[in-house]
Amino acid sequence: MASAGGCKKKTGNSRSRSPRSPVVLRRAMLHSSLCFLVGLLAGLAAPSDWPAAAGAAVFLRTLRASNVIFSRSSNRPQQPQLVVVVTTTEQSDDSERRAAGLTRTAHALRLVSPPLLWLVVEEAPAEKHAAPPTARLLRRTGVVHRHLLMKQGDDDFSMQISMRREQQRNVALRHIEDHRIAGVVLFGGLADIYDLRLLHHLRDIRTFGAWPVATVSAYERKVMVQGPLCINTSSSSVITRGWFDMDMDMAAGGERRAAADRPPPETLMEVGGFAFSSWMLWDPHRWDRFPLSDPDASQESVKFVQRVAVEEYNQSTTRGMPDSDCSQIMLWRIQTTL
Amino acid sequence: MRRWVLAIAILAAAVCFFLGAQAQEVRQGHQTERISGSAGDVLEDDPVGRLKVYVYDLPSKYNKKLLKKDPRCLNHMFAAEIFMHRFLLSSAVRTFNPEEADWFYTPVYTTCDLTPSGLPLPFKSPRMMRSAIELIATNWPYWNRSEGADHFFVTPHDFGACFHYQEEKAIGRGILPLLQRATLVQTFGQKNHVCLKDGSITIPPYAPPQKMQAHLIPPDTPRSIFVYFRGLFYDTSNDPEGGYYARGARASVWENFKNNPLFDISTDHPPTYYEDMQRSVFCLCPLGWAPWSPRLVEAVVFGCIPVIIADDIVLPFADAIPWEEIGVFVAEEDVPKLDSILTSIPTDVILRKQRLLANPSMKQAMLFPQPAQAGDAFHQILNGLARKLPHGENVFLKPGERALNWTAGPVGDLKPW
Numbered sequence: 001m002a003s004a005g006g007c008k009k010k011t012g013n014s015r016s017r018s019p020r021s022p023v024v025l026r027r028a029m030l031h032s033s034l035c036f037l038v039g040l041l042a043g044l045a046a047p048s049d050w051p052a053a054a055g056a057a058v059f060l061r062t063l064r065a066s067n068v069i070f071s072r073s074s075n076r077p078q079q080p081q082l083v084v085v086v087t088t089t090e091q092s093d094d095s096e097r098r099a100a101g102l103t104r105t106a107h108a109l110r111l112v113s114p115p116l117l118w119l120v121v122e123e124a125p126a127e128k129h130a131a132p133p134t135a136r137l138l139r140r141t142g143v144v145h146r147h148l149l150m151k152q153g154d155d156d157f158s159m160q161i162s163m164r165r166e167q168q169r170n171v172a173l174r175h176i177e178d179h180r181i182a183g184v185v186l187f188g189g190l191a192d193i194y195d196l197r198l199l200h201h202l203r204d205i206r207t208f209g210a211w212p213v214a215t216v217s218a219y220e221r222k223v224m225v226q227g228p229l230c231i232n233t234s235s236s237s238v239i240t241r242g243w244f245d246m247d248m249d250m251a252a253g254g255e256r257r258a259a260a261d262r263p264p265p266e267t268l269m270e271v272g273g274f275a276f277s278s279w280m281l282w283d284p285h286r287w288d289r290f291p292l293s294d295p296d297a298s299q300e301s302v303k304f305v306q307r308v309a310v311e312e313y314n315q316s317t318t319r320g321m322p323d324s325d326c327s328q329i330m331l332w333r334i335q336t337t338l
Numbered sequence: 339m340r341r342w343v344l345a346i347a348i349l350a351a352a353v354c355f356f357l358g359a360q361a362q363e364v365r366q367g368h369q370t371e372r373i374s375g376s377a378g379d380v381l382e383d384d385p386v387g388r389l390k391v392y393v394y395d396l397p398s399k400y401n402k403k404l405l406k407k408d409p410r411c412l413n414h415m416f417a418a419e420i421f422m423h424r425f426l427l428s429s430a431v432r433t434f435n436p437e438e439a440d441w442f443y444t445p446v447y448t449t450c451d452l453t454p455s456g457l458p459l460p461f462k463s464p465r466m467m468r469s470a471i472e473l474i475a476t477n478w479p480y481w482n483r484s485e486g487a488d489h490f491f492v493t494p495h496d497f498g499a500c501f502h503y504q505e506e507k508a509i510g511r512g513i514l515p516l517l518q519r520a521t522l523v524q525t526f527g528q529k530n531h532v533c534l535k536d537g538s539i540t541i542p543p544y545a546p547p548q549k550m551q552a553h554l555i556p557p558d559t560p561r562s563i564f565v566y567f568r569g570l571f572y573d574t575s576n577d578p579e580g581g582y583y584a585r586g587a588r589a590s591v592w593e594n595f596k597n598n599p600l601f602d603i604s605t606d607h608p609p610t611y612y613e614d615m616q617r618s619v620f621c622l623c624p625l626g627w628a629p630w631s632p633r634l635v636e637a638v639v640f641g642c643i644p645v646i647i648a649d650d651i652v653l654p655f656a657d658a659i660p661w662e663e664i665g666v667f668v669a670e671e672d673v674p675k676l677d678s679i680l681t682s683i684p685t686d687v688i689l690r691k692q693r694l695l696a697n698p699s700m701k702q703a704m705l706f707p708q709p710a711q712a713g714d715a716f717h718q719i720l721n722g723l724a725r726k727l728p729h730g731e732n733v734f735l736k737p738g739e740r741a742l743n744w745t746a747g748p749v750g751d752l753k754p755w
Contacts, residue, residue: 082599117599130609139617142560146602147610180597 081203082183083116084176084278085109088168089190099137101190106141112199118145119175121168123152148175166302169271173301177281185278187271191334198330202275208312210274211330218334226273230326271302272331274309380658381699382713385720386430389727392439393426394474396446400466404450411450415632416458416494417544419447421706425716441723442480442489446470449495460501464514465755471516485742486520487733490723494543496628498524500533505627508533515746523719527652528629534652539722542654542715545635547707553612564600565680566618566642567591568607587624587647590673598677615640619688620680624648635704641695643688645680647673655703655718664694
């Protein structure tokens with residue numbers, strides 16, 4: 001879209017000058033015809049029916065990804081980092097919204113170059129231990145995914161949604177740990193909408209990365225932006241030095257309240273705002289520093305990750321995303337409480 | 339100016355051509371391919387008219403009563419022995435006149451003896467088999483005529499007619515002496531193994547056809563898993579120290595590739611097992627305690643290229659199915675290199691294997707459907723028997739000639755059943 005817009009503009013500009021310089025006209029015509037061609041091709045190549053086109057394409061993508069991955073052992077040290085996206089799903093009675101959220105996420109992930117692994121966690125009744133509708137949906141997407149099922153206990157309905165979401169994240173982290181899957185892990189929710197730049201730049205993260213998150217509350221007509229404050233010390237290194245909250249009240253005509261700087265969160269960080277390199281899950285040094293005084297938390301990988309995220313903030317080793325000043329919202333989270 | 343127009347036109351034409359070619363390729367991906375001029379065509383042979391089989395009428399304690407006692411026998415990997423019996427009873431190759439029969443079949447369900455947990459352990463099988471042979475040898479003249487050389491038996495247990503579930507003991511026992519001249523139809527296949535005699539017919543293990551049918555997904559579903567495997571890597575209960583189970587090959591798969599995002603491998607058996615195979619490019623079929631496993635059947639039926647990791651395996655109907663062309667063979671010692679072996683297979687080779695696997699006759703030959711269908715595993719067994727005809731001179735004994743030693747083998751086997 002962006003390139004098409006650029007094309008149009010150029011054509012318009014040149015046309016006004018055309019009587020004076022035919023060279024410019026010629027160039028403009030070349031430009032416009034090239035743009036037309038590109039658009040035509042894009043239209044032709046766009047898969048009208050996703051599964052049919054995906055059949056061979058995904059397969060080839062997988063292959064290409066594999067070649068990239070294994071070139072590490074031979075001679076190319078610069079191989080792309082694996083991106084692991086963990087998506088937790090809401091309660092099972094919410095199947096339409098889950099389908100919508102998964103479809104949207106799948107479309108976003110299809111735009112990310114391989115290698116990418118999508119872990120979708122879902123609760124399933126213990127006796128069935130199956131979730132066929134989701135499995136079917138995921139299969140059609142062509143995204144390299146693993147559908148992890150979590151047994152649903154009897155008492156689960158009384159449990160808070162946030163607790164269950166946390167349990168689901170633990171299931172995914174356990175899978176990553178058991179398999180020692182090395183890559184950058186991003187936690188996603190069904191209501192999350194990604195800026196593609198975030199997905200593209202995730203694999204640049206070496207330890208931690210953080211970015212501004214906008215939480216849109218549909219019913220209160222309010223937007224809350226949370227994110228790291230980044231300071232660009234030199235051309236190469238970006239450090240995060242703080243944390244800000246900003247409310248925008250749409251009801252009051254989009255009035256912005258001043259961004260409130262505050263120190264990094266002290267205990268746990270909201271998982272939507274950061275991604276981390278999975279090796280720290282099995283890094284003994286980090287586990288050593290984990291306070292044993294908190295036995296509940298030490299059992300839970302998610303809490304561990306959130307805590308380490310805070311540590312990383314304080315040590316200023318976190319990478320601001322996607323660029324040096326962390327000024328752009330990379331993730332939109334829509335809060336709907338139906 | 340004209341030059342530019344020309345250049346653009348050429349470019350457009352080239353791109354259209356390229357896109358067209360690509361679309362063609364995608365369409366070809368869904369096509370099937372026949373193996374013309376090779377053994378593959380044998381799969382479509384019709385055995386009717388090429389052989390006649392006489393089915394001995396045994397007391398039901400050798401077959402039906404065993405099944406009645408434990409109906410689970412119909413669902414395990416060795417159920418082919420039961421379905422083969424049922425198939426022959428209504429088959430067009432069956433003859434009621436033993437004088438015109440080319441082959442004799444003894445319906446005895448030796449593996450239908452399950453532990454409470456459902457494991458078939460063939461402790462009673464040797465005595466049962468012996469008892470059945472004694473019966474046919476006394477009541478009909480045909481056994482003694484050849485001492486079993488024109489008889490075939492279905493012995494689908496782990497180590498076939500060696501009748502033991504542990505390989506070491508099975509080797510120690512050897513094939514039941516009374517079956518030394520008979521043709522064995524068995525799942526076990528490994529070259530140069532005492533439990534595989536010359537002339538045996540290796541068949542696929544039984545996999546429930548209706549169940550597999552029920553899990554079919556649209557064939558255009560993208561294959562988003564590169565390598566898939568579900569099953570044990572270690573058998574800690576039977577091989578606590580490790581190294582014996584699967585000769586270490588499965589352990590090596592896990593240790594080398596558990597962290598590889600392209601390897602979707604695990605011990606969990608998910609409810610979408612069959613569906614996941616259909617969205618995988620490669621399905622690992624490593625040996626377990628025996629070289630074969632139901633994965634061979636599942637991979638072929640679900641169009642997933644079988645990666646066979648079992649040195650010296652003899653594959654089902656290897657004289658009719660071009661395993662080398664549809665599958666990938668990886669030596670057990672090369673398991674650590676599995677990633678580079680699989681990723682270096684050229685795309686067109688993979689696409690060809692997928693087209694061959696899409697050939698329905700390949701899938702049909704792996705299944706024992708109810709009722710039987712042309713070209714299925716029953717028919718392949720008959721084809722195999724028909725190809726051994728006419729019988730050679732050494733099949734029938736000269737008057738007074740004796741080849742079998744009725745008292746050979748472990749003493750325990752000689753006890754009446």
